[in-house]
Amino acid sequence: MTSPDRAAQIATALASVRERLSAACAAAGRDPDDVALLPVTKYFPAADVEILFELGCRDFGESREQEASRKVDELGASIGTEPVRWHMIGHLQRNKAKSVARWASSIHSVDSERLVTALQKAVGHAFEVGERSSELEVLIQVSLDGDTHRGGVEREDLAALAELVEGSDGLRLAGLMAVPPLGADPDAAFADLAEIHEGLLSRHPDATELSAGMTGDLEAAVRHGSTCVRVGTAILGSRPIASPVQSTDHISHN
Numbered sequence: 001m002t003s004p005d006r007a008a009q010i011a012t013a014l015a016s017v018r019e020r021l022s023a024a025c026a027a028a029g030r031d032p033d034d035v036a037l038l039p040v041t042k043y044f045p046a047a048d049v050e051i052l053f054e055l056g057c058r059d060f061g062e063s064r065e066q067e068a069s070r071k072v073d074e075l076g077a078s079i080g081t082e083p084v085r086w087h088m089i090g091h092l093q094r095n096k097a098k099s100v101a102r103w104a105s106s107i108h109s110v111d112s113e114r115l116v117t118a119l120q121k122a123v124g125h126a127f128e129v130g131e132r133s134s135e136l137e138v139l140i141q142v143s144l145d146g147d148t149h150r151g152g153v154e155r156e157d158l159a160a161l162a163e164l165v166e167g168s169d170g171l172r173l174a175g176l177m178a179v180p181p182l183g184a185d186p187d188a189a190f191a192d193l194a195e196i197h198e199g200l201l202s203r204h205p206d207a208t209e210l211s212a213g214m215t216g217d218l219e220a221a222v223r224h225g226s227t228c229v230r231v232g233t234a235i236l237g238s239r240p241i242a243s244p245v246q247s248t249d250h251i252s253h254n
C-alpha cells in the first residue's frame with residue numbers, strides 16, 4: 001500500500017537530488033548522462049521502491065543480502081515484468097554469494113579473492129538452473145586508508161584481484177567503488193580513487209565504472225570522475241537506525 005503523502009515526499013526529494021546531481025555535473029563540466037543516480041533503498045520497504053519505479057528509477061542499491069533478497073521477491077509480482085537492476089553495494093559474506101547471484105545485476109563491494117571464487121561458482125550455478133542469463137557486473141571496492149574492516153581491498157592487492165575477476169566466467173569487471181575514510185576530506189579521497197582507477201584502466205580499459213559519492217559527498221565524487229552516485233538519505237530520508245556505511249551493516253546484521 002502506497003500512501004500518497006509518502007509518494008509526494010519521495011517525488012520531491014528525488015527531483016531535488018536529480019537537480020543537485022545535474023548542478024554538480026555542470027559545475028564539473030561533465031555530461032549528466034555520464035553519471036548515474038543509484039537510489040539506495042536499504043532499510044526502506046518495497047513500497048518505496050515501487051514509488052521510485054513509478055518515478056522512472058530502474059536501478060536500486062541494497063546493502064544487506066537478506067533484506068534485499070526478500071524485497072526482490074516481494075516486488076517480483078508488481079514490477080517483475082519490467083527490467084529492474086539490483087545492485088549489491090554492501091559487504092557480502094561468501095556464504096551469501098549464491099543468493100546474490102540470483103537477484104543482483106551488479107555488485108559494487110567485491111574485495112577478496114575468496115569472494116570472487118564464490119561468486120563465480122554461484123553465477124555458474126544460477127546460469128545452469130536458469131536463475132540468471134547475464135554476467136554479474138563486478139566493481140572492486142578499494143580501501144583508501146587500508147582499514148579493511150570497513151570493506152575494500154588494499155590498493156596493493158587490487159591488480160591481482162582485477163586479474164582474477166577478468167579471468168572468471170560469468171563475471172565482468174566493470175570498475176571500482178570506494179567510500180571515503182571516516183573523517184577524510186572527500187575531495188582528497190576521491191582524487192586518490194581517481195588515480196587508482198586510472199591505473200586500473202590502463203590494464204583493463206573496459207572497467208570504466210567508478211561508483212563514488214553518497215548523500216554527503218556526491219559533488220566531490222562528481223568532480224573526480226564518479227559514474228554512479230549511491231544516494232539513500234537524500235531521497236528516502238534518515239534510516240531507522242544509525243547505519244554508517246558498511247561496517248555496522250555487516251557486523252550487526254549478517
Ligand SMILES: *Cc1c(COP(=O)(O)O)cnc(C)c1O
Pocket residue numbers: 040042063089090179214215216230231232233234244245246
Ligand atoms: C547506505 C549506503 C549508501 C547511501 O548512503 P547515504 O549517505 O544515505 O546516501 C551508499 N553506499 C553504500 C555502500 C551504503 O551502504
